[in-house]
Amino acid sequence: MSVSVIRASGLGKRYQLGERRGGQSVKDAVGRVLRRSDEPLRSTFWALRDVSFDVHEGEVVGIIGRNGAGKSTLLKVLSRITYPTEGRVEIRGRVGSLLEVGTGFHPELTGRENVYLNGAILGMRSRELQRKFTEIVEFAEIETFIDTPVKRYSSGMYVRLAFAVAAHLEPEVLLVDEVLSVGDIAFQRKCLGKIEEVAHQQRTVLFVSHQIDSIQQLCQRVLLLASGQVQAFGPTQDVIGAYLSDAASSSDGDFDLSAHPTRAVHHTPVIRRLRLYADDGTMTTRYAPHDPMVAEILVEPPHLLREPIVGIGVSDHFGRRIFTVASFFEPEGLEPIKDLSLIRCRIPELRLGSGRYLLSVSVQDRYHGELDGLENIAEFEVYWQNSYGTGEPYRPVFGPVLSSSQWERMDP
Amino acid sequence: MDGSWRRRVVLKGPSELNSAKTAKRARAGELRLGLEASSAGAADVPALTVIEPPRGWGFFPIREIWAYRELLYFLVWRDLKLRYKQTALGVIWVALQPIALAAMFTIVFSRFLSAPSQGLPYPVFVLAALVPWQLFAGAIVRSSLSLVANEHLLTKIYFPRILIPLAAVLTASVDMIFTLLVLTGVLIYYGVGVSTTALFLPLLVVLVLLAAISTGVLLSALNVRYRDIQAIVPFLTQIWLFATPIAYATTLVPDDWRWLYDLNPMVGVVQGFRWAIAGGDFPQSLFVSAAVIAVLGIVAIVYFRRAERHFADVV
Numbered sequence: 001m002s003v004s005v006i007r008a009s010g011l012g013k014r015y016q017l018g019e020r021r022g023g024q025s026v027k028d029a030v031g032r033v034l035r036r037s038d039e040p041l042r043s044t045f046w047a048l049r050d051v052s053f054d055v056h057e058g059e060v061v062g063i064i065g066r067n068g069a070g071k072s073t074l075l076k077v078l079s080r081i082t083y084p085t086e087g088r089v090e091i092r093g094r095v096g097s098l099l100e101v102g103t104g105f106h107p108e109l110t111g112r113e114n115v116y117l118n119g120a121i122l123g124m125r126s127r128e129l130q131r132k133f134t135e136i137v138e139f140a141e142i143e144t145f146i147d148t149p150v151k152r153y154s155s156g157m158y159v160r161l162a163f164a165v166a167a168h169l170e171p172e173v174l175l176v177d178e179v180l181s182v183g184d185i186a187f188q189r190k191c192l193g194k195i196e197e198v199a200h201q202q203r204t205v206l207f208v209s210h211q212i213d214s215i216q217q218l219c220q221r222v223l224l225l226a227s228g229q230v231q232a233f234g235p236t237q238d239v240i241g242a243y244l245s246d247a248a249s250s251s252d253g254d255f256d257l258s259a260h261p262t263r264a265v266h267h268t269p270v271i272r273r274l275r276l277y278a279d280d281g282t283m284t285t286r287y288a289p290h291d292p293m294v295a296e297i298l299v300e301p302p303h304l305l306r307e308p309i310v311g312i313g314v315s316d317h318f319g320r321r322i323f324t325v326a327s328f329f330e331p332e333g334l335e336p337i338k339d340l341s342l343i344r345c346r347i348p349e350l351r352l353g354s355g356r357y358l359l360s361v362s363v364q365d366r367y368h369g370e371l372d373g374l375e376n377i378a379e380f381e382v383y384w385q386n387s388y389g390t391g392e393p394y395r396p397v398f399g400p401v402l403s404s405s406q407w408e409r410m411d412p
Numbered sequence: 413m414d415g416s417w418r419r420r421v422v423l424k425g426p427s428e429l430n431s432a433k434t435a436k437r438a439r440a441g442e443l444r445l446g447l448e449a450s451s452a453g454a455a456d457v458p459a460l461t462v463i464e465p466p467r468g469w470g471f472f473p474i475r476e477i478w479a480y481r482e483l484l485y486f487l488v489w490r491d492l493k494l495r496y497k498q499t500a501l502g503v504i505w506v507a508l509q510p511i512a513l514a515a516m517f518t519i520v521f522s523r524f525l526s527a528p529s530q531g532l533p534y535p536v537f538v539l540a541a542l543v544p545w546q547l548f549a550g551a552i553v554r555s556s557l558s559l560v561a562n563e564h565l566l567t568k569i570y571f572p573r574i575l576i577p578l579a580a581v582l583t584a585s586v587d588m589i590f591t592l593l594v595l596t597g598v599l600i601y602y603g604v605g606v607s608t609t610a611l612f613l614p615l616l617v618v619l620v621l622l623a624a625i626s627t628g629v630l631l632s633a634l635n636v637r638y639r640d641i642q643a644i645v646p647f648l649t650q651i652w653l654f655a656t657p658i659a660y661a662t663t664l665v666p667d668d669w670r671w672l673y674d675l676n677p678m679v680g681v682v683q684g685f686r687w688a689i690a691g692g693d694f695p696q697s698l699f700v701s702a703a704v705i706a707v708l709g710i711v712a713i714v715y716f717r718r719a720e721r722h723f724a725d726v727v
Contacts (some may be wrong), residue, residue: 015725080463080570082724103568106490108497113490120486121569187460 003205004054006078011051011087013073013228014044047073048228051087058202059089060195062215062236064243064264065225070197071208072177074225075099078206093204096123100160102179107190109173111161114150118165120385132168133247139190142162156261157324168402174205192373193219194357212240212319212376221264241317244358248379253283255378270372272340275297276380285378288385289402290349290396297343299363305337307366312345315358315376322357322400351402354384354394419512443485449544450627462557466721472713476572487579491554492564492586507590509564514538517659518597527660532690533602539595540689541658541682544620547588548627548678549649555580555628563727573720575716581624595689607691616684623677623705630712656682662697677704 050071052256057059063071076082078089079097104121105114116138119129135284137146140161176195199218201207209215215236222239224232232239248255253276258269277294278284295312298365300362308339311326325347327334334343357380362373384394444532488649496502514535521527522534529537558580559566559573560715566573599606635641656678657665680701687695 076724079465080461081567081722083466084463085463085465089461091461091463093459095461097569099568104565106494109496117486117490120483121565121571123483126482147453228440369465 003057005057005059005092006049006055006089006092007054008054008078009052009087009091009356011048011074011077011089011120012046012085013070013077013082013207014046014047016044016086021058026159031397037383046085046228048077048084048141050224051228051230053223053233055204057204058199059221060205060207060219060253062207062219062222064210064212064215064222064240065164065231071225071230072099073228075177075206075208078364091173094123095173095175096169096171097167097175098122098169098177099245101159101166101176103157105150105162108149110149111137111146111153114161114180115165115409118162118292122166124169128170136161136164136168139167163191165233170203172203174203174327176205177208178210191276210375212220212244212264214323216240216319235319240319244317244319244376245356245379248358248377253277253285253380257374257377260377262377263372267370267372268302270301270362271297271374272300274361274378276359276378285380285381287350287352287382289352289354289382293347293350293380295345297345297361297363298340299337299343300340301315301337301363301365301371305365305368308334308337308364309364309366310334310343310345310363311364312347313360313362314352315360317358317401319376319384323353326362350382351404352382353396353402354382354396355396355400356381358398413425414417418530447509452676459628462529463529469714469717472715472718473572473574477575477578480571480575484579488577488582491579491583495583500653506587509587510539510542510591510594513546514623515600520721521659528663530661530686530690530692532686533598533604534660535675536595536600536602536604536690537661537686538659539591539598540686543588543591544594544681545653545656545658545686546618547585547620548624548681551581551586551624552627553645553649554584555624555629555640556635556641558628559632559723560639560727562641566727567724573630573723574716577629577716578625580623581628584625585621599689604690606689612688616681616688619684619702619705620681622709623681623701625711626705626712628707629716633712633716636719636723652676652678658682665722668726673681674700675704677696 017236034242051070051074056079065071073082073154075097076099077084078094079099081097081099100117104118107115109117116126116129120126120316137143140157141158142161145157146268147155147299151163153161160262166339174195192259195205195207195218205218205366207215220238222232223230224239224243255274255276256272257263257274258272260269263269275283275296276285277296278287279292279294281294297310297312299310301308309326309328311324313324316324325345327345338344358376358382359378360373360375361377364370364373371403449573499505516536517538521538522529527534532540555577558576562576565576567573628726631641631645655673655676662670662673662683674697678701680695680698683695684698684701687693
């Protein structure tokens, strides 16, 4: 059996509610002393409680959970940025943590200077850095700009350089927070590849992400956190399946999304509600394989969307996208959206094998980019109905998409 | 399971991120199983990091600072680089500051007020005091702001937090080279010979560095919690300047006030510098200053080590 590299037991982190960031003034402190001491203490909350888990050598473990579930706090405790209130963690080996890319990058310094500074901050020795310098610059693809101050870099170049330094960190244990959601797709792929490479060298990686597909691609096991506690820790597929269906279940096809917990912080709540209907106008979450589906999305844009793009994605239970439909796939598109509107989308035929599926919704504007997007927020079920009239049962091995086809025998 | 785990725990070297406590534990394991450890090639077996709620007092993390010495170097290097980027005169500003201050004091105190200067040419008298003072004042201004200014580092990555105010003090102390150059020029101009007591200068530099580090470390940690500090520091340094015998000699201080006056650690330090450069009577107040700096240092470290546990949560 392999050795455990990270062993957390009974880990807890308590914060005081109302503790203001940005310090306080002497006035507050004096006020506190002057107040009677029997005054009740400010209420506290546990960002983490009773968290215990073991990670083995060479394992890549994903950490998932809704916003505020304690993912980042856990990573901060593991990387010793903040202390736990209780419990204990033992980590074997040199720890590298990447809570953001480009920590300590300074706009006035050149690319070369920032590589050395950032490397030192991440805990690399300067001899190690000198050896890897060319490799880092090549990985970042910015050879000609290496002696230019980074304030003149495009944001893409900046991120590439920052990630390149981080990617050449060679700790035995790597803690990564959501850093892959930056940069263009090609570069993201390169980064994922680099993490996979790290994992193949018997290094241990702990990886926090909202992107279910990168978790799936990289991790053998997943730790699911909910309100600061471990809700599940097991094989990736099992945990992700449980997480997604838990986050998206509804009994009747009416999904209130106005204050959805998984909405990314940079998104405004444009998508207020989603309702799923059968073709006859009754709300439902159950469909036959070849049924039409009608989705109604209530949107409230903050400003006029002159060329709105509304999209719906359907994913399977492992978070893999099966298909996407979007208003801009259709030649007539959508007319401008000014205020509260109901967007109706009809998919004439689902053509899905039986099972549970998840819907994602996104609202974009050609001029403003994505305003709101919610991933895997509504679950529906496709039940098996013998629509071929042959009595053949559906088997998962067929795959999720039911295409139609014509068959005939011909002479060669 | 537990046994096999422990067995592999061998301290890799000073570069590891261990607390002293962990290191001790690790070494105990190594001793118990010394044979296996050495046969396995102790060189590259990773060490153990233990994360627990902090308890008790914190002491000066000398081992950790050593392990992170390269980061300390790069932090100083960064600040020095940034200081002179996009300035036309660059380094000249650093030399101009003590010159302007010395000229000002000479006009006001020597010409207008005819203050005594221990038989030295007044510019020599002032500059000998400005050498330690400029370092001290620059260091406490820089370091008191340092932790808050590096908030993005505190909340994103682990390293011994004390490196931040230390780096600020070291950055500021580089200026002393230029003040010393100006002083040398003035000494030559007035034909004042350097006394043999100048051999004590390195010791005095260490003392003023310790004073600056103690004050700076304390103020930086206080500023994380109480932002009032950054409002206080500018006029604190001004008051402190006049509470220190820089522009005048201690002979002007009434005897009744001397005990209070000598509690200012910079009194002895400044007199010490003057003594080292120009000779004369050895200033007894140097001992008082050293004692005050020692107490200040202990208070600063203890406070900093306790406060740093919450930096990332509070800053």
